[in-house]
Amino acid sequence: MTDIATDPLGTQLFSTMPFTAGLGVEVLECGPAQVRSRLAWNESLCTLGGAMHGGALMSLGDATAAVCAYLNLPEGKQGTTTVESKTNFLRAVRSGHATATSRPLHAGRSFIVVETEIHDDAGKLVAKVTQTQAVL
Structure with missing residues (x-):
């Protein structure tokens, strides 16, 4: 397994989701x-x-998108919750890692839409997730 530095802020945010930590x-x-x-x-x-x-991949995508949405909250808002999530699976992961990259598509006052791509270690697209998070 490749030794890689982890992000301290991200680690703290992800740790608020025990399922993801597990x-x-x-x-x-x-x-x-x-x-x-x-x-x-x-x-x-x-x-x-x-x-x-697929549930493990969806969980990875959901958690990564949730943190992205949280970091794009309007001022004064404290959280989000997933209200819609769509995943297209394109190939299997049979070794190594699945790496998720989430980017905001829209950060509004009521909803935040995040797009997540999940790739394997060879850089091939494994899944694409589009998710809507309600601003709480």
Whole structure:
């Protein structure tokens, strides 16, 4: 496994989601313009044929997008919640890491829309997630 530095602010934000911490998500980069995190392939996260389960990939995408949305909250607002999420799966992850990169498409007063791409270690697109977060 590649040794990589994690982002301290991102690690703190992701730690507020115990489910994500339990999956073993590592935060690589954390800022309003882009949030990056990764999840290591592990047999316990797989479905048939050694492919990382779609639910694990969706969880990675959801958590990464949630942090991105949080970092783009309007002044005075304190949180978001996912109200819609769509994932297109394009290929399997059978080893290494799935790396998610989230970027805001729209940061409004009521909703924040985030697009997340998940790539494998070879840089191939594994999944694309478009998510709407309601501003709380």
